[in-house]
């Protein structure tokens with residue numbers, strides 16, 4: 213077998229790390245450290261997580277909650293967990309209303325008629341068969357729209373052109389996403405007839421990015437679409453001519469709120485040998501948007517957490533605590549699976565000893581941050597020493613929060629671990645038709661899976677109380 217440079221460095225450096233920490237004060241015993249070293253080698257050389265993403269994107273593909281794809285994904289996940297040797301596998305129902313995307317026709321009709329590439333925001337209402345045509349009123353940011361006098365907006369199509377910043381941390385997303393979530397509502401309150409916005413995304417190709425929008429007022433809902441980045445530029449250039457710009461929009465999306473659709477959280481466990489009721493929770497979301505095949509959002513996470521549990525399940529003996537993999541339903545439409553999980557598991561939330569999710573990023577993990585009780589910090593220091601050879605820096609702020617779904621759960625007092633990957637390229641692809649398997653970098657996925665495997669094994673073996681006293 214030919215090893216990559218990454219794999220070789222992992223092997224060499226983990227040997228060093230386990231030597232350095234072979235002291236009496238270690239949380240892990242000498243035998244456990246040896247087992248962890250073996251496990252690290254396995255995870256760093258296995259392509260299991262990639263094979264899982266390949267299987268999900270090839271055999272299922274897009275899987276928005278309530279669709280046939282989502283139903284197939286749930287069955288796929290149950291079958292895959294069973295095939296991977298999980299001890300227990302089950303599903304827990306999550307309900308939502310039906311939304312059908314339909315098509316979008318968008319064009320500038322004056323002063324210089326041109327077709328525009330656009331996509332409906334998730335759960336947008338439609339325009340009706342006739343479509344709508346109105347003058348465009350432009351705002352650089354959501355804040356500008358919020359501050360605007362209603363007389364400027366009334367009867368118009370509102371355009372918000374804020375461009376998401378490309379950052380390694382992915383923090384540009386947080387600044388840009390408000391317009392997507394709230395923009396249509398703010399515009400509607402001021403009398404707008406439609407809402408168009410620059411995609412929340414960093415690519416310069418002509419694909420628009422979808423994602424959820426929310427209506428604050430059920431009585432005032434207007435169609436909401438995202439334009440591709442180049443099309444947003446084109447619209448701005450026409451607006452610069454200081455002539456009225458007219459826009460036509462036809463959206464055939466349907467929000468069928470009387471129709472209930474069902475999804476499910478899919479949960480699987482490697483049952484603990486000593487404290488089976490104590491849970492190390494690993495999350496990802498199983499649903500995706502209905503464009504692309506959901507490879508990076510969040511097929512990557514699904515592959516990582518399933519492979520992590522499977523690698524640990526291959527050991528001679530189960531670790532002390534249970535490793536629970538939760539594949540959440542309906543994350544994209546409002547963290548529905550996480551909300552349902554909190555309801556279904558309220559009584560045993562105190563038994564979730566620590567939790568981590570993967571729902572962001574394409575590149576390697578470069579930083580970790582915990583959120584645990586003070587007395588558990590030496591244990592996190594030790595974990596950091598096992599992860600350092602994989603290139604993971606240790607942020608000691610101890611204010612980590614679980615990603616997406618798991619954020620809701622760690623907000624309830626469950627200790628958190630957050631692993632930060634390189635997010636520079638993620639938002640080129642996120643929520644577009646380009647979210648496909650070829651974007652997955654196998655070597656990065658291998659490193660990320662190794663990180664999660666080390667974390668999960670450590671947390672499941674460590675006789676440490678991570679939870680803060682309350």
Ligand SMILES: [Zn+2]
Pocket residue numbers: 497509510543571572616
């Ligand atoms: Zn996601």
